[in-house]
Amino acid sequence: xxxxxxxxxxxxxxxxxxxxxxxxxxxxxxxxxxxxxxxxxxxxxxxxxxxxxxxxxxxxxxxxxxxxxxxxxxxxxxxxxxxxxxxxxxxxxxxxxxxxxxxxxxxxxxxxxxxxxxxxxxxxxxxxxxxxxxxxxxxxxxxxxxxxxxxxxxxxxxxxxxxxxxxxxxxxxxxxxxxxxxxxxxxxxxxxxxxxxxxxxxxxxxxxxxxxxxxxxxxxxxxxxxxxxxxxxxxxxxxxxxxxxxxxxxxxxxxxxxxxxxxxxxxxxxxxxxx
Amino acid sequence: xxxxxxxxxxxxxxxxxxxxxxxxxxxxxxxxxxxxxxxxxxxxxxxxxxxxxxxxxxxxxxxxxxxxxxxxxxxxxxxxxxxxxxxxxxxxxxxxxxxxxxxxxxxxxxxxxxxxxxxxxxxxxxxxxxxxxxxxxxxxxxxxxxxxxxxxxxxxxxxxxxxxxxxxxxxxxxxxxxxxxxxxxxxxxxxxxxxxxxxxxxxxxxxxxxxxxxxxxxxxxxxxxxxxxxxxxxxxxxxxxxxxxxxxxxxxxxxxxxxxxxxxxxxxxxxxxxx
DNA sequence: TCCTTCGTACCACGACACGAAACAATACTT
DNA sequence: AAGTATTGTTTCGTGTCGTGGTACGAAGGA
Numbered sequence: 001x002x003x004x005x006x007x008x009x010x011x012x013x014x015x016x017x018x019x020x021x022x023x024x025x026x027x028x029x030x031x032x033x034x035x036x037x038x039x040x041x042x043x044x045x046x047x048x049x050x051x052x053x054x055x056x057x058x059x060x061x062x063x064x065x066x067x068x069x070x071x072x073x074x075x076x077x078x079x080x081x082x083x084x085x086x087x088x089x090x091x092x093x094x095x096x097x098x099x100x101x102x103x104x105x106x107x108x109x110x111x112x113x114x115x116x117x118x119x120x121x122x123x124x125x126x127x128x129x130x131x132x133x134x135x136x137x138x139x140x141x142x143x144x145x146x147x148x149x150x151x152x153x154x155x156x157x158x159x160x161x162x163x164x165x166x167x168x169x170x171x172x173x174x175x176x177x178x179x180x181x182x183x184x185x186x187x188x189x190x191x192x193x194x195x196x197x198x199x200x201x202x203x204x205x206x207x208x209x210x211x212x213x214x215x216x217x218x219x220x221x222x223x224x225x226x227x228x229x230x231x232x233x234x235x236x237x238x239x240x241x242x243x244x245x246x247x248x249x250x251x252x253x254x255x256x257x258x259x260x261x262x263x264x265x266x267x268x269x270x271x272x273x274x275x
Numbered sequence: 276x277x278x279x280x281x282x283x284x285x286x287x288x289x290x291x292x293x294x295x296x297x298x299x300x301x302x303x304x305x306x307x308x309x310x311x312x313x314x315x316x317x318x319x320x321x322x323x324x325x326x327x328x329x330x331x332x333x334x335x336x337x338x339x340x341x342x343x344x345x346x347x348x349x350x351x352x353x354x355x356x357x358x359x360x361x362x363x364x365x366x367x368x369x370x371x372x373x374x375x376x377x378x379x380x381x382x383x384x385x386x387x388x389x390x391x392x393x394x395x396x397x398x399x400x401x402x403x404x405x406x407x408x409x410x411x412x413x414x415x416x417x418x419x420x421x422x423x424x425x426x427x428x429x430x431x432x433x434x435x436x437x438x439x440x441x442x443x444x445x446x447x448x449x450x451x452x453x454x455x456x457x458x459x460x461x462x463x464x465x466x467x468x469x470x471x472x473x474x475x476x477x478x479x480x481x482x483x484x485x486x487x488x489x490x491x492x493x494x495x496x497x498x499x500x501x502x503x504x505x506x507x508x509x510x511x512x513x514x515x516x517x518x519x520x521x522x523x524x525x526x527x528x529x530x531x532x533x534x535x536x537x538x539x540x541x542x543x544x545x546x547x548x549x550x
Numbered sequence: 551t552c553c554t555t556c557g558t559a560c561c562a563c564g565a566c567a568c569g570a571a572a573c574a575a576t577a578c579t580t
Numbered sequence: 581a582a583g584t585a586t587t588g589t590t591t592c593g594t595g596t597c598g599t600g601g602t603a604c605g606a607a608g609g610a
């Protein structure tokens with residue numbers, strides 16, 4: 001079996017890396033995992049999984065139910081998770097603005113944060129329509145194939161941007177960018193016009209329009225987007241939605257302390273290069 | 276010499292154990308921790324801390340801010356934390372009942388869960404009074420010195436109970452039980468009367484009255500309590516408060532599917548909850 | 551009854567985690 | 581400006597300890 005070089009990077013302590021995988025595995029399967037299931041899912045030797053689970057349990061990161069001999073996430077994870085929530089000022093600040101935006105078009109509004117090469121959905125307001133998107137709060141998608149991700153990437157300093165770009169663009173739909181060149185062109189276009197477009201690049205038949213959110217230091221920290229089935233977001237509507245999304249994003253940025261821009265010219269958006 | 280006690284007993288993988296300590300350390304200090312700070316706080320060698328942080332970062336459990344060269348909790352922690360929240364049905368179910376209880380006496384109402392030898396405050400409704408308790412949501416206290424903890428411990432099967440009792444009872448105040456014998460007596464008393472008392476055992480001058488919450492399988496999963504300064508909870512008032520706390524706890528238990536004891540008629544257990 | 555599959559326990563071996571020391575790149579002092 | 585102290589990063593040899601095989605008792609299923 002050809003093991004992936006995943007755990008082979010530099011300065012990676014393998015026991016830690018693999019144990020964290022166990023933790024994530026337990027979380028993703030909603031608890032109720034038995035030892036052998038964990039062993040199978042992670043590909044670890046049964047004995048090794050056993051020791052990891054014991055260690056994780058000792059620290060409170062997983063909880064062992066002695067009745068069913070199953071493992072689930074522990075309270076310490078919840079505890080730490082709350083601490084992260086407390087740090088996410090964007091979320092509270094953005095919520096009321098997102099609500100307005102949702103009501104304006106009655107379409108799903110998303111708030112996303114860049115984490116590594118993926119964006120994480122941090123908040124999401126559903127549209128009234130029955131047809132809803134697949135994404136969920138806490139879920140992830142590649143940054144390069146979503147309007148949220150592209151909105152953030154486009155306004156990142158080049159050096160940082162490179163860090164968040166994958167070496168290989170695996171196409172998620174027929175419309176996903178497959179070359180770094182095409183993606184870079186897309187990014188500079190979004191930077192020019194101030195918002196990002198996703199025409200079914202991440203999910204078939206789904207259209208998204210996203211705009212970046214800046215904090216007081218002038219760097220992108222998040223993005224918001226309106227997403228809907230292509231049928232409900234025809235080309236004629238896009239300018240109006242894009243303007244609204246950008247407006248909302250600017251409002252959030254200002255409330256985060258981002259210095260207001262006097263000029264409202266829509267192509268003149270620049271991030272401060274100095275820090 | 277004291278290594279066995281320090282970094283755990285058998286089946287503990289030390290790199291994992293220590294890395295988890297790093298993670299908790301980063302969380303407790305609200306992020307913004309530098310490498311050497313982590314090294315100092317955890318007592319780990321600088322190189323080791325460096326490798327752990329790298330590994331944790333690779334897995335998304337900590338985030339490295341390259342600007343300030345500091346580490347904070349990563350998005351993956353938030354992600355997993357949400358999953359735990361989703362599992363905590365008690366919390367949603369208990370909230371409205373807790374609200375009623377808070378309004379009845381205008382005192383702080385707590386919801387706690389047992390985790391290891393400690394209880395974790397999962398929800399908390401403050402009283403209107405200016406004088407509030409020290410405890411916070413997400414915080415911890417020893418189980419044996421709080422009414423929440425004792426309410427849960429008392430209704431645990433003996434074998435499980437022993438697992439959650441510390442070998443050494445370190446006194447937190449002058450009133451804390453110092454002997455296992457005294458604690459056991461207290462526990463059987465609480466089991467008899469159905470609620471637990473804490474007269475300044477955990478925090479000087481703080482009184483708490485707690486009652487256990489059961490789930491559909493009939494086992495304790497949590498406890499609620501009313502807590503207040505001793506001056507506002509005089510002996511005369513205790514019976515009334517205790518009755519109300521027990522009533523509220525029973526209501527929550529029933530809504531969690533706990534079969535009411537009085538009538539055994541199947542399918543006939545949906546009255547007397549006032550709704 | 552046998553047979554499977556579970557969690558737990560033990561052990562010998564060699565991978566790899568570890569700490570010392572030195573590196574480069576900043577901050578702080580003089 | 582030169583010196584000094586502290587930072588994060590890198591390399592490397594040593595010996596610890598994490599690892600996978602293996603085995604045992606218990607608990608179901610056939």
